[in-house]
Amino acid sequence: MRFDTVIIGGGLAGLVAGISLQQAGHRTAIVSTGQNALHFFSGSFESMDEAPERLKTLFAGAGIRLHYSAGVRLMPLGIFREAALSLEDVSLLPEPCFADKVLILGIPGYLDFFPSFLAEGLEKQGIVCRTSMLNLPESVRESPAEIRSVTLARMFDRNWDRVVQQVRLLLKDEDGVVLPQVFGLEDPSVPERIRQGIPARVVFAGTMPPSVPGIRTQLLLKRRYEVLGGTYLGGDEALEARVEGDSVRSVTTRNLDRHALEADHFVLASGGFFSKGLRSNPFRVWEPVFGLDVAYDEDRNAWYNDNFAEDQPYMNYGVRTDEALHPLVEGRPLRNLYAIGSVLGATRPELGSGGGLAIRTAFHAVDEILEAV
Numbered sequence: 317m318r319f320d321t322v323i324i325g326g327g328l329a330g331l332v333a334g335i336s337l338q339q340a341g342h343r344t345a346i347v348s349t350g351q352n353a354l355h356f357f358s359g360s361f362e363s364m365d366e367a368p369e370r371l372k373t374l375f376a377g378a379g380i381r382l383h384y385s386a387g388v389r390l391m392p393l394g395i396f397r398e399a400a401l402s403l404e405d406v407s408l409l410p411e412p413c414f415a416d417k418v419l420i421l422g423i424p425g426y427l428d429f430f431p432s433f434l435a436e437g438l439e440k441q442g443i444v445c446r447t448s449m450l451n452l453p454e455s456v457r458e459s460p461a462e463i464r465s466v467t468l469a470r471m472f473d474r475n476w477d478r479v480v481q482q483v484r485l486l487l488k489d490e491d492g493v494v495l496p497q498v499f500g501l502e503d504p505s506v507p508e509r510i511r512q513g514i515p516a517r518v519v520f521a522g523t524m525p526p527s528v529p530g531i532r533t534q535l536l537l538k539r540r541y542e543v544l545g546g547t548y549l550g551g552d553e554a555l556e557a558r559v560e561g562d563s564v565r566s567v568t569t570r571n572l573d574r575h576a577l578e579a580d581h582f583v584l585a586s587g588g589f590f591s592k593g594l595r596s597n598p599f600r601v602w603e604p605v606f607g608l609d610v611a612y613d614e615d616r617n618a619w620y621n622d623n624f625a626e627d628q629p630y631m632n633y634g635v636r637t638d639e640a641l642h643p644l645v646e647g648r649p650l651r652n653l654y655a656i657g658s659v660l661g662a663t664r665p666e667l668g669s670g671g672g673l674a675i676r677t678a679f680h681a682v683d684e685i686l687e688a689v
């Protein structure tokens with residue numbers, strides 16, 4: 317099968333690149349094994365100190381709205397993290413002390429949200445907290461294994477008005493309400509409707525994975541890519557590449573067997589260790605599809621920091637590239653391959669980290685590919 321560009325990895329970086337190339341009239345395929353970092357996404361993009369027009373337009377085309385305001389975000393374990401560019405339904409607060417008294421509402425049987433941790437974090441900010449529970453319909457309570465973020469979000473998308481009624485009944489003299497972020501999977505307007513129906517400041521706090529706003533973002537980007545005519549080979553895995561001289565000719569995948577994917581350009585958006593874009597054993601770290609050069613410490617003792625709360629050096633490891641993001645094999649660049657997103661680790665700090673790195677490097681590769689045509 318022949319395409320203009322084949323992209324390996326359907327996370328944020330791969331989808332942004334795929335959508336941009338399809339919009340420019342390219343014929344592309346994305347091959348992606350499955351789960352990616354968006355499924356764990358907080359809803360705020362790291363290292364984005366502005367909302368580039370190009371990104372806003374791309375996301376708007378997919379039905380994803382962003383908002384930009386510097387502030388803090390309440391994380392699942394009750395700590396606050398600075399955030400700026402975020403999905404529209406993600407609550408950003410100008411400062412951690414957003415209310416005097418807060419009602420934190422859990423859900424019976426839902427184990428991925430911790431009202432008591434949140435209360436501890438908020439009380440450190442001087443906020444008086446009370447915790448209580450929302451009621452679930454009996455049909456849901458009967459099958460506790462089903463009480464996960466996505467199931468709850470599907471149900472609440474249809475019954476958000478009942479949540480509003482319950483919160484109004486539970487509210488005493490609190491001027492703030494904290495709810496788990498399990499609203500707006502299929503209808504992103506639900507969080508705002510809930511906010512408007514409750515006479516207190518409503519904050520949606522992140523839950524443990526999976527992340528409802530992250531899953532929604534992934535689904536909308538994938539749908540947009542396919543509407544634009546992109547070929548999304550989900551559940552497949554790129555296995556190895558045929559390289560001639562300094563160019564990649566084709567990539568074989570697990571499902572397509574002998575039918576290799578051929579293209580003029582290839583984009584490696586396979587993520588870091590978390591997504592198996594990078595692999596390791598006790599002796600080495602490697603990139604499995606192309607056998608690219610990887611920047612990592614030869615001394616294995618330097619891979620980890622004994623203090624788990626600190627940054628871990630292995631998270632900085634990534635494939636080596638030249639200035640144009642062509643990855644290197646034995647020091648020499650592959651001219652029609654680009655590495656983007658978290659497979660780069662922290663090898664290109666000037667391009668940011670997290671979501672910012674994924675978006676910037678995806679646009680960079682797209683521009684290079686379009687220029688080369």
Ligand SMILES: Cc1cc2nc3c(=O)[nH]c(=O)nc-3n(C[C@H](O)[C@H](O)[C@H](O)COP(=O)(O)OP(=O)(O)OC[C@H]3O[C@@H](n4cnc5c(N)ncnc54)[C@H](O)[C@@H]3O)c2cc1C
Nearest residue numbers: 325327328329349352353358362554587591657658670671
């Ligand atoms: C748990 C977690 C939470 C995070 N939260 C945030 C956050 O809130 N905000 C933020 O800005 N950043 C966050 N990040 C950083 C995150 O890495 C980036 O934001 C960004 O989403 C990474 O996108 P990516 O496309 O580069 O990689 P990924 O999202 O990792 O996607 C890579 C994809 O490639 C696929 N793949 C791998 N190898 C192959 C192969 N051989 N063949 C086919 N497919 C393959 C994987 O299955 C995966 O689907 C988080 C990271 C993690 C790990």
